[in-house]
Amino acid sequence: MNYILLDLEWNQAYFEQAQAVQKRLNCRLRGEVIQIGAIKLSEKREICGSFSTIVRPRYFRRMHRHVAQLTGITQEMMDRGAPLSEAAERFRRWCGTNAVLLTWGPDDVPMFTDNLRAHGLPTDWLPPTYDLQIIYNRQTDGSSKQRSLEYAMQQFGIEQHLPAHDALNDAYFTACVAAKLDLARGIKEYDDRQGQYLDCTVFGDADVGERGFATSEAVLRDARVSDPVCPTCGKPLKKLDRLLHAKGQKYSLLCECPTHGQMMMTLRLVRNLDGSLRAKRMIVVADEATVAAYRSKLAAVAAARTTARRRHRSHRGKKKATAPAAVEQAQA
Numbered sequence: 001m002n003y004i005l006l007d008l009e010w011n012q013a014y015f016e017q018a019q020a021v022q023k024r025l026n027c028r029l030r031g032e033v034i035q036i037g038a039i040k041l042s043e044k045r046e047i048c049g050s051f052s053t054i055v056r057p058r059y060f061r062r063m064h065r066h067v068a069q070l071t072g073i074t075q076e077m078m079d080r081g082a083p084l085s086e087a088a089e090r091f092r093r094w095c096g097t098n099a100v101l102l103t104w105g106p107d108d109v110p111m112f113t114d115n116l117r118a119h120g121l122p123t124d125w126l127p128p129t130y131d132l133q134i135i136y137n138r139q140t141d142g143s144s145k146q147r148s149l150e151y152a153m154q155q156f157g158i159e160q161h162l163p164a165h166d167a168l169n170d171a172y173f174t175a176c177v178a179a180k181l182d183l184a185r186g187i188k189e190y191d192d193r194q195g196q197y198l199d200c201t202v203f204g205d206a207d208v209g210e211r212g213f214a215t216s217e218a219v220l221r222d223a224r225v226s227d228p229v230c231p232t233c234g235k236p237l238k239k240l241d242r243l244l245h246a247k248g249q250k251y252s253l254l255c256e257c258p259t260h261g262q263m264m265m266t267l268r269l270v271r272n273l274d275g276s277l278r279a280k281r282m283i284v285v286a287d288e289a290t291v292a293a294y295r296s297k298l299a300a301v302a303a304a305r306t307t308a309r310r311r312h313r314s315h316r317g318k319k320k321a322t323a324p325a326a327v328e329q330a331q332a
């Protein structure tokens, strides 16, 4: 099996333009891929291939000033790029059938699938995807912090001798970090402990110009939470249980796609700078351990609620003893 380290650069849309395009296409599209960079590692973690291509965007065709500064990709280079259909097909063939995708952080693959969908292209060929940042954390200090690639490179004494924010260079440095890790074990533990992640979306991000949510209830009413769709096929997900509310504005919900099986949707609410809320939604394959942990937490919440209600009831007069039963049913 080959390990493919993928890095993408995308052209950022100006806010109003993104809104107009998303409304027109009726799908999520916050940016358009303009460069695909990838390095292939063999089973022995030796470099055995590289892929780089500039992609011509269809919807956000004007190069964003910041993106140009960051990536060094000019309007002319972008205009001469390959259409996404052609670039994605070449990348698919280059990946081969026996590979997994690794990215630094959770953002690249969701951006890629959003792009493929907006162009009406298939996404089901994408190899299983893992966040190398998580594997790195587990095999170094066990932290849950989002470490930068530069941080990991420094730790392993990897010299930054090529410019950053070029998709191929970034994929190359990600591969250098990956070569220092036990990838086979990392992926196995990933499957065991967390499940393969399928989607990561942030919405209500007022810090980047989106409209934030006033309350957590408003987030939960949002269609992306109340009516989630399968990240792989886009069909509605069936909710299999109740929403679990954990400490620190975290939520999880067990869902199922008729074709792609059980998935766990987790939600984390974070404050924007203006005080409103944004949500980070992850959808992962729900393995047995994840489902068991979720069910036992749900049971614990239900038990705590019953105890609280009994206590509440015993403090009240006998007259109202029948009333709380109705409440319990309504909550069940």
Ligand SMILES: [Zn+2]
Binding pocket: 230, 231, 232, 233, 234, 235, 257, 258, 259, 260, 261
């Ligand atoms: Zn599905």
